[in-house]
Amino acid sequence: xxxxxxxxxxxxxxxxxxxxxxxxxxxxxxxxxxxxxxxxxxxxxxxxxxxxxxxxxxxxxxxxxxxxxxxxxxxxxxxxxxxxxxxxxxxxxxxxxxxxxxxxxxxxxxxxxxxxxxxxxxxxxxxxxxxxxxxxxxxxxxxxxxxxxxxxxxxxxxxxxxxxxxxxxxxxxxxxxxxxxxxxxxxxxxxxxxxxxxxxxxxxxxxxxxxxxxxxxxxxxxxxxxxxxxxxxxxxxxxxxxxxxxxxxxxxxxxxxxxxxxxxxxxxxxxxxxxxxxxxxxxxxxxxxxxxxxxxxxxxxxxxxxxxxxxxxxxxxxxxxxxxxxxxxxxxxxxxxxxxxxxxxxxxxxxxxxxxxxxxxxxxxxxxxxxxxxxxxxxxxxxxxxxxxxxxxxxxxxxxxxxxxxxxxxxxxxxxxxxxxxxxxxxxxxxxxxxxxxxxxxxxxxxxxxxxxxxxxxxxxxxxxxxxxxxxxxxxxxxxxxxxxxxxxxxxxxxxxxxxxxxxxxxxxxxxxxxxxxxxxxxxxxxxxxxxxxxxxxxxxxxxxxxxxxxxxxxxxxxxxxxxxxxxxxxxxxxxxxxxxxxxxxxxxxxxxxxxxxxx
Amino acid sequence: xxxxxxxxxxxxxxxxxxxxxxxxxxxxxxxxxxxxxxxxxxxxxxxxxxxxxxxxxxxxxxxxxxxxxxxxxxxxxxxxxxxxxxxxxxxxxxxxxxxxxxxxxxxxxxxxxxxxxxxxxxxxxxxxxxxxxxxxxxxxxxxxxxxxxxxxxxxxxxxxxxxxxxxxxxxxxxxxxxxxxxxxxxxxxxxxxxxxxxxxxxxxxxxxxxxxxxxxxxxxxxxxxxxxxxxxxxxxxxxxxxxxxxxxxxxxxxxxxxxxxxxxxxxxxxxxxxxxxxxxxxxxxxxxxxxxxxxxxxxxxxxxxxxxxxxxxxxxxxxxxxxxxxxxxxxxxxxxxxxxxxxxxxxxxxx
Numbered sequence: 010x011x012x013x014x015x016x017x018x019x020x021x022x023x024x025x026x027x028x029x030x031x032x033x034x035x036x037x038x039x040x041x042x043x044x045x046x047x048x049x050x051x052x053x054x055x056x057x058x059x060x061x062x063x064x065x066x067x068x069x070x071x072x073x074x075x076x077x078x079x080x081x082x083x084x085x086x087x088x089x090x091x092x093x094x095x096x097x098x099x100x101x102x103x104x105x106x107x108x109x110x111x112x113x114x115x116x117x118x119x120x121x122x123x124x125x126x127x128x129x130x131x132x133x134x135x136x137x138x139x140x141x142x143x144x145x146x147x148x149x150x151x152x153x154x155x156x157x158x159x160x161x162x163x164x165x166x167x168x169x170x171x172x173x174x175x176x177x178x179x180x181x182x183x184x185x186x187x188x189x190x191x192x193x194x195x196x197x198x199x200x201x202x203x204x205x206x207x208x209x210x211x212x213x214x215x216x217x218x219x220x221x222x223x224x225x226x227x228x229x230x231x232x233x234x235x236x237x238x239x240x241x242x243x244x245x246x247x248x249x250x251x252x253x254x255x256x257x258x259x260x261x262x263x264x265x266x267x268x269x270x271x272x273x274x275x276x277x278x279x280x281x282x283x284x285x286x287x288x289x290x291x292x293x294x295x296x297x298x299x300x301x302x303x304x305x306x307x308x309x310x311x312x313x314x315x316x317x318x319x320x321x322x323x324x325x326x327x328x329x330x331x332x333x334x335x336x337x338x339x340x341x342x343x344x345x346x347x348x349x350x351x352x353x354x355x356x357x358x359x360x361x362x363x364x365x366x367x368x369x370x371x372x373x374x375x376x377x378x379x380x381x382x383x384x385x386x387x388x389x390x391x392x393x394x395x396x397x398x399x400x401x402x403x404x405x406x407x408x409x410x411x412x413x414x415x416x417x418x419x420x421x422x423x424x425x426x427x428x429x430x431x432x433x434x435x436x437x438x439x440x441x442x443x444x445x446x447x448x449x450x451x452x453x454x455x456x457x458x459x460x461x462x463x464x465x466x467x468x469x470x471x472x473x474x475x476x477x478x479x480x481x482x483x484x485x486x487x488x489x490x491x492x493x494x495x496x497x498x499x500x501x502x503x504x505x506x507x508x509x510x511x512x513x514x515x516x517x518x519x520x521x522x523x524x525x526x527x528x529x530x531x532x533x534x535x536x537x538x539x540x541x542x543x544x545x546x547x548x549x550x551x552x553x554x555x556x557x558x559x560x561x562x563x564x565x566x567x568x569x570x571x572x573x574x575x576x577x578x579x580x581x582x583x584x585x586x587x588x589x590x591x592x593x594x595x596x597x598x599x600x601x602x603x604x605x606x607x608x609x
Numbered sequence: 610x611x612x613x614x615x616x617x618x619x620x621x622x623x624x625x626x627x628x629x630x631x632x633x634x635x636x637x638x639x640x641x642x643x644x645x646x647x648x649x650x651x652x653x654x655x656x657x658x659x660x661x662x663x664x665x666x667x668x669x670x671x672x673x674x675x676x677x678x679x680x681x682x683x684x685x686x687x688x689x690x691x692x693x694x695x696x697x698x699x700x701x702x703x704x705x706x707x708x709x710x711x712x713x714x715x716x717x718x719x720x721x722x723x724x725x726x727x728x729x730x731x732x733x734x735x736x737x738x739x740x741x742x743x744x745x746x747x748x749x750x751x752x753x754x755x756x757x758x759x760x761x762x763x764x765x766x767x768x769x770x771x772x773x774x775x776x777x778x779x780x781x782x783x784x785x786x787x788x789x790x791x792x793x794x795x796x797x798x799x800x801x802x803x804x805x806x807x808x809x810x811x812x813x814x815x816x817x818x819x820x821x822x823x824x825x826x827x828x829x830x831x832x833x834x835x836x837x838x839x840x841x842x843x844x845x846x847x848x849x850x851x852x853x854x855x856x857x858x859x860x861x862x863x864x865x866x867x868x869x870x871x872x873x874x875x876x877x878x879x880x881x882x883x884x885x886x887x888x889x890x891x892x893x894x895x896x897x898x899x900x901x902x903x904x905x906x907x908x909x910x911x912x913x914x915x916x917x918x919x920x921x922x923x924x925x926x927x928x929x930x931x932x933x934x935x936x937x938x939x940x941x942x943x944x945x946x947x948x949x950x951x952x953x954x955x956x957x958x959x960x
Contacts, residue, residue, distance in 0.1 A: 285705025
């Protein structure tokens with residue numbers, strides 16, 4: 010095994026042991042050396058004491074998916090020695106704490122086992138149980154720096170910035186790193202045949218997780234009301250919104266907050282609060298995950314029918330039921346698209362990375378208010394909680410929120426009479442009024458049968474009239490939602506349609522197919538309803554592989570429902586074990602299908 | 610259309626308030642509830658209270674859930690926005706509306722099913738937030754729209770129309786609210802407009818969560834012999850403990866109370882409450898004592914009415930959160946947008 014800037018490092022620890030800062034330090038140091046990286050956290054649904062892993066893919070080629078392999082494993086957790094050793098590629102390396110005699114579990118002929126007495130080193134140099142544990146983590150960063158040739162000066166600079174207000178910590182951390190570094194240099198041939206070297210591929214890029222980016226996006230979208238009920242993996246989205254608001258939305262003179270965050274009693278209440286605030290004219294949102302969306306169904310149907318602009322972030326996790334809360338999936342596509350009873354459908358936005366999580370926040374509010382309907386941003390745990398390299402987030406300096414058709418008191422004065430659900434402009438979107446503006450704009454918002462004037466009805470024709478306008482409005486939305494991303498080649502042997510966090514794996518798979526002489530076309534849907542481009546793409550290719558992360562081919566079904574595509578032309582490629590999808594998960598089934606002649 | 614608008618013709622001599630509005634302007638569409646329904650009496654009391662309080666119609670938001678009670682916001686103030694939400698979820702919608710605009714007056718109309726069964730959780734948590742709203746429960750002990758099932762406020766031994774006896778203990782919204790820290794707790798009877806109107810005014814003027822539990826008999830499903838929420842039973846067992854008179858801001862106090870008998874209370878908006886106590890030992894500002902008194906009378910089958918507890922000193926949801934005084938929905942984007950420089954600054958730590 011030999012490579013430069015193409016190595017996967019996996020660190021196995023126990024959760025609650027403080028390894029996150031060490032892993033972050035490592036990721037950032039590589040990034041600052043100009044080398045593209047992906048950081049993925051594989052953690053248990055637990056607070057302390059269970060196995061957890063952090064994986065860094067160093068990828069000079071700039072790939073963005075999980076690699077699906079481990080080259081260098083830092084085994085800090087004896088509980089998982091066996092599975093950790095088994096995960097290492099033949100010819101790879103495993104580093105373990107050799108303070109104690111080597112475990113009999115750590116024997117494999119085709120893996121290089123490296124022992125570093127991390128505990129002994131730290132016990133000899135630091136005092137206090139907590140400090141010793143923390144320094145042990147920092148110490149392995151030093152070992153890896155020596156083994157992989159990571160620039161110590163970069164690490165030193167990062168530590169100086171991180172602990173700017175606590176200089177004592179800089180010294181102790183640096184000491185731990187140097188201890189590890191020197192030990193490795195003394196005892197092993199450094200660097201290893203897999204190593205890193207400076208590049209210039211990270212200029213203009215940042216490292217961020219999707220939930221942080223989405224929370225910041227809501228601040229820049231002008232959201233003022235956030236209601237939520239804590240649920241993994243969406244909690245950090247509201248945490249981010251809150252901390253950005255504390256920093257950016259507090260009046261410096263009065264200390265008053267220009268936002269209101271309500272931690273609700275449950276998701277039923279969280280979405281109810283969003284409806285109330287949106288009805289009142291604030292930009293309001295709730296972040297949640299699958300089980301939360303299940304609870305929100307009744308209100309989502311209400312918002313669809315009464316035309317209340319709500320924004321919901323669904324950071325998907327592995328279902329069904331409680332499922333695996335700390336594992337990823339894209340299995341809420343159908344349940345989000347049609348959330349609620351009756352004929353209901355919702356606009357969905359599908360971000361592929363944190364940059365789109367940020368950009369789709371203002372887009373979601375603009376669409377919700379322009380179209381007066383719920384908009385659900387379907388992120389997932391992989392995007393939401395992992396560290397992604399994305400272009401620096403930017404906001405159009407001229408951005409102004411699109412608040413849709415809201416009548417002012419003056420506009421109401423000029424009207425003879427206001428009717429809430431009348432299609433005045435012929436575009437399917439009626440005018441709305443906000444409470445507290447004018448008595449002339451008053452109407453009774455209800456989920457029960459209503460006619461186009463906003464009055465209660467049980468009359469068949471009046472009911473159907475409103476339902477037909479809602480269908481017409483839905484059709485208009487196709488032209489307003491974000492367009493898909495398309496890489497099209499004439500004469501492509503393989504056509505792939507995919508969504509969200511599959512993007513990195515699909516792009517990498519297309520490169521692998523190219524190595525086999527196969528040209529691939531690719532379309533990534535970014536919104537539901539689907540645009541004409543999606544229909545054209547499918548029409549232009551004989552056989553299309555639909556890549557997604559769920560068992561039941563939900564995107565494929567949705568394409569078929571919305572575009573009336575023949576299902577036989579859409580070949581499902583499904584990955585749903587809870588781990589992020591890799592290029593292998595995409596390329597191998599496609600190659601197998603081609604070999605079998607199924608989709609040629 | 611399945612609703613009947615009331616013709617807005619007012620007699621020229623009808624008194625007008627400072628907005629130039631008559632009592633008729635505070636009405637809504639014609640009620641579709643059963644003739645004699647207690648809820649319609651409550652609606653009439655609301656109309657009178659809002660007219661006398663001189664509430665500006667568009668400054669009020671009418672909130673409700675599902676059930677007979679929740680239909681009633683359509684029957685008053687057509688010039689106010691109303692939100693007839695889903696079953697048991699009115700408190701959350703009101704929380705959101707209030708979060709977006711703290712300047713409006715919020716009146717929520719719920720029922721015993723809507724609040725004490727399906728909506729028990731939201732009812733409890735709106736109280737904990739001290740959400741600034743008047744929360745009315747039109748309490749008839751029965752599910753009307755689904756035709757006569759017991760509700761959670763039905764008393765043990767109370768008989769359904771078909772003769773079945775309720776065996777489960779009732780939930781008393783007054784005791785629940787006191788326990789959860791409500792800052793205004795009152796009970797009344799739909800048949801006692803003289804008591805109900807001042808209580809409504811006080812509830813609407815209270816800064817924080819004001820619960821008004823109103824025994825409101827269901828003439829169709831729960832007004833028979835053996836019911837403990839009938840007109841007859843209520844007239845016999847209702848006992849007023851504290852009579853409240855509401856005095857609007859800047860009006861001369863002309864109540865005819867003997868010294869020592871009346872308790873004055875300043876309301877947040879500058880109005881005043883005069884409380885006349887029937888039992889001189891009752892203190893509506895002493896939560897544990899008031900709760901004990903209410904529960905002792907519940908046990909003996911007496912339904913205490915009046916202003917049972919009040920605390921004007923507590924802050925509402927926004928006071929507790931430190932929200933700006935300006936309604937959030939009125940903040941311009943220029944205030945809300947941190948700008949490009951901040952965006953760049955934040956991302957410095959992401960490298």
